[in-house]
Amino acid sequence: xxxxxxxxxxxxLQRASSLAPSQGLAGRAARNTVATVVVVLAFVxxxxxxxxIILTVLQKGxxxxxxxxxxxxxxxxxxxxxxxxxxxxxxxxxxxQALATAxxxxxxxxxxxxxxxxxxxxxxxxxxxxTVDILSGLPSIVAALFIYAFWITTLGFSRSGFAVSLALVxxxxxxxVRSTEEMLKLVPNELREASFAxxxxxxxTIVRIVLPTAFSGIVTGVLLGLARIMGETAPLLIxxxxxxxxxxxxxxxxxxxxxxxxxxxxxxxxEPAVERxxxxxxxxxxxxxxxxxxxxxxxxxxxxxx
Amino acid sequence: xxxxxxxxxxxQVPGPTGDVPRGRRRLGDTLFGGAANLSGVVVxxxxxxxxxxxxxxxxxxxxxDKVNFLTSTEWVPEPGNLRFGILQILWTTVSISVMAMxxxxxxxxxxxxxxxxYAPRWLARPAASVIDLLAAIPSIVYGLWGIQVFAPHLTGLxxxxxxxxxxxxxxxxxxxxxxIFIAGIVLAIMVLPIITALSREVFAQTPAxxxxxxxxxxxxxxxxxxxxxxxxxxxxxxxxxMLGLGRALGETIAITIIVxxxxxxxxxxxxxxxxxxxxxxxxxxxxxxxxxxxxxxAYIAAGLVLFVLTFVVNAIxxxxxxxxxxxx
Numbered sequence: 001x002x003x004x005x006x007x008x009x010x011x012x013l014q015r016a017s018s019l020a021p022s023q024g025l026a027g028r029a030a031r032n033t034v035a036t037v038v039v040v041l042a043f044v045x046x047x048x049x050x051x052x053i054i055l056t057v058l059q060k061g062x063x064x065x066x067x068x069x070x071x072x073x074x075x076x077x078x079x080x081x082x083x084x085x086x087x088x089x090x091x092x093x094x095x096x097q098a099l100a101t102a103x104x105x106x107x108x109x110x111x112x113x114x115x116x117x118x119x120x121x122x123x124x125x126x127x128x129x130x131t132v133d134i135l136s137g138l139p140s141i142v143a144a145l146f147i148y149a150f151w152i153t154t155l156g157f158s159r160s161g162f163a164v165s166l167a168l169v170x171x172x173x174x175x176x177v178r179s180t181e182e183m184l185k186l187v188p189n190e191l192r193e194a195s196f197a198x199x200x201x202x203x204x205t206i207v208r209i210v211l212p213t214a215f216s217g218i219v220t221g222v223l224l225g226l227a228r229i230m231g232e233t234a235p236l237l238i239x240x241x242x243x244x245x246x247x248x249x250x251x252x253x254x255x256x257x258x259x260x261x262x263x264x265x266x267x268x269x270x271e272p273a274v275e276r277x278x279x280x281x282x283x284x285x286x287x288x289x290x291x292x293x294x295x296x297x298x299x300x301x302x303x304x305x306x
Numbered sequence: 307x308x309x310x311x312x313x314x315x316x317x318q319v320p321g322p323t324g325d326v327p328r329g330r331r332r333l334g335d336t337l338f339g340g341a342a343n344l345s346g347v348v349v350x351x352x353x354x355x356x357x358x359x360x361x362x363x364x365x366x367x368x369x370x371d372k373v374n375f376l377t378s379t380e381w382v383p384e385p386g387n388l389r390f391g392i393l394q395i396l397w398t399t400v401s402i403s404v405m406a407m408x409x410x411x412x413x414x415x416x417x418x419x420x421x422x423x424y425a426p427r428w429l430a431r432p433a434a435s436v437i438d439l440l441a442a443i444p445s446i447v448y449g450l451w452g453i454q455v456f457a458p459h460l461t462g463l464x465x466x467x468x469x470x471x472x473x474x475x476x477x478x479x480x481x482x483x484x485x486i487f488i489a490g491i492v493l494a495i496m497v498l499p500i501i502t503a504l505s506r507e508v509f510a511q512t513p514a515x516x517x518x519x520x521x522x523x524x525x526x527x528x529x530x531x532x533x534x535x536x537x538x539x540x541x542x543x544x545x546x547x548m549l550g551l552g553r554a555l556g557e558t559i560a561i562t563i564i565v566x567x568x569x570x571x572x573x574x575x576x577x578x579x580x581x582x583x584x585x586x587x588x589x590x591x592x593x594x595x596x597x598x599x600x601x602x603x604a605y606i607a608a609g610l611v612l613f614v615l616t617f618v619v620n621a622i623x624x625x626x627x628x629x630x631x632x633x634x
Contacts, residue, residue, distance in 0.1 A: 028526055028529065029526065031526070031528055031529075032526035032527055032528040032529070035527070035528035035531070036424065036527070036528070038416065039416050039419050039420045039423075039424050040420060040424065042412075042413050042416030042417050042420060043416075043417055043420045043421075043425075043433065045413065046413060046417050046437055046440070046495075046498055046502070047436060047437075049440070049495045050436060050439060050440050050443075052451075052455070052456075053443060053447065053448070053451045056451055056455050057447060057451070107345070108345045108348055108349065109345075110345075111341050111342045111344070111345035111346075112342070112345040112346050112348075112349050114342045114345075115342035115343060115345060115346045116346075118342070119339060119342050119343070124343060124346050124347075125346065127346075127350060128346040128349055128350060130621075130624065131349050131350045131352075131353050132349060133620060133621075133624045134353055134617060134620055134621065134624075135349065135352065135353055136620075137549065137552040137553065137556075137616055137617075137619070137620035137623075138353075138356070138556075138613075138616065139553075139555070139556020139557070139558065139586060139612060139613075139616055140556070140558060141556065141558045141585075141586045141589055141590060141609065141612070142356065142360070142556065142609050142612055142613045142616070143356070145360060145589065145605075145606055145609040146355070146356040146359055146360060148596065148602075148606075149359040149360060149362070149363040149606060150355065150359045153363060153599065153602075154359065170352055170356075173349060173352075177349075201332050201334055201335050202335050202338070202339075203332075203334045203335045203337070203338030203339070204334060206338065207338075227442060230444075231442075231443075231444025231445065231446070231447075232444075232445075233444070233445065233446045233558065233559035234558040234559055234586065234590055237558075237559075237590050237593040237594075238589070238590075238593040238596070259444060259446045259559070262446050262447075262450065263446060263559070266449075266450060266563065277450070278450075281444075281446070281447050281450055284444055284446075284447065285443060285444065285447055288442055288443070288444055289439070289442055289443075292439070292442040296435060296438075
């Protein structure tokens, strides 16, 4: 320690790296302290917006939520001037669109992950892996424009909840693929080999051995994927019109969703409308956070059993 | 008790990878492998078709464009007299993204350092989850919070910057209600979890020998980080930043809500204290008017540029990550 205590001698540390040779120990210790403070401060700065946003949404939006009518009624016939009505139309819209998305995206996502892990030898798997990366960085507005150009302009369908689901499929697939892939990779190879050694065909090994072992990871992926797509607004703006009434038909007519409900009234200045906007925001945050936290908890408490 | 192997003819015993020789593959294997391949092809097709369909819809309008698409600042895509160029949009998009990266990259790296090097074990995991939760908040909520709650707190700061540095084009007035500056900060918060998560991953992989070596030589914790952790994680931080940039370029509704749009026909301006429209918010603001194919084509052309931009940024990020993986 003596070489470091003086700090002026050329010790191995100074020669090995460019560590402030001219500074005394006090200077280095001070730098170290400053760095620690800055790093901890950075974490505090990162947490502030999270707390701030959640408190804001709670404070401005909590008033309407305890009321049963918020969960059971739509906005049919309600103008910004009138208080009342609920978000049922938007909640049901968000859930239906998310379910339709999941029905399409989950099988594709799981099979693509199986391709990446169980059939990873070919060139196809490498290209798919790269494509999934690209897909996970695809802006939602581009996904929406693609579905607009494909589904609406080229195939001639009209704007609908289902068109939104199609765009959301693009955003959900990468989440499901990556989460499933991670989990499949964790399944010990011994399990597969034991199964093959018993003469079990590959597909049955995957269905009966690999997938059940990785089941919790797949559920996590699906929940995180749902959380991601439920909060998306851009596809809704382009692919469906907002309706104040309840519409449970994904294939025709305007259809509400929570982000669309918020967007529709966000520029209103009248108190009842403003209150509903924040209440809808709180509802959406709750929905997304619950899915997100559930997904993470499942991932944590049921990792692959060895 | 029935065997799960079904028929167990000796010559169908699979090899070490579970594959049976060609020509004798079971129906189940053929179907299952086929389904896996099909899903892969679907994923590739989706990305390829996105490019193809956007291009097909954009090209006719681009050919009819009366002004230069790349260098014009006009955006008046009237059917029959299409005049649209992306210069102003590109500037706004890049400005907001750069602003976001200036804040988010250092903050993300510091947070990743906190989570991997400083936080005690019991805190590291919940703290990481808290940062991840920032990514879970829907962007429309960021938008609402950004313009209604956060923006008023920046009025003074923006005014001060404008008073002091108003002569510089970036800080010219008049200050809009929703500025690029505000949107950049909110966007920084939104991309922070991506940058933090990926940087955290690479920092956590720093070989213990490197860290212990630095400490054994008498380095302080910060010197250890500077000489062992940061150099090891450099490539990872670069690609994390690229992924964050990709997300920032494409963010739609938060920016649509926060940044005030400018009247069409305004001359080019560079100021970060004014409004503007990014590719995504331009499209979102006009989504209700997608009726005429030729004017819609103008917006699809903007979408195509955004697609290409994010594709390139993401591809670069992935190449860096994968190259690192190959050497690790």
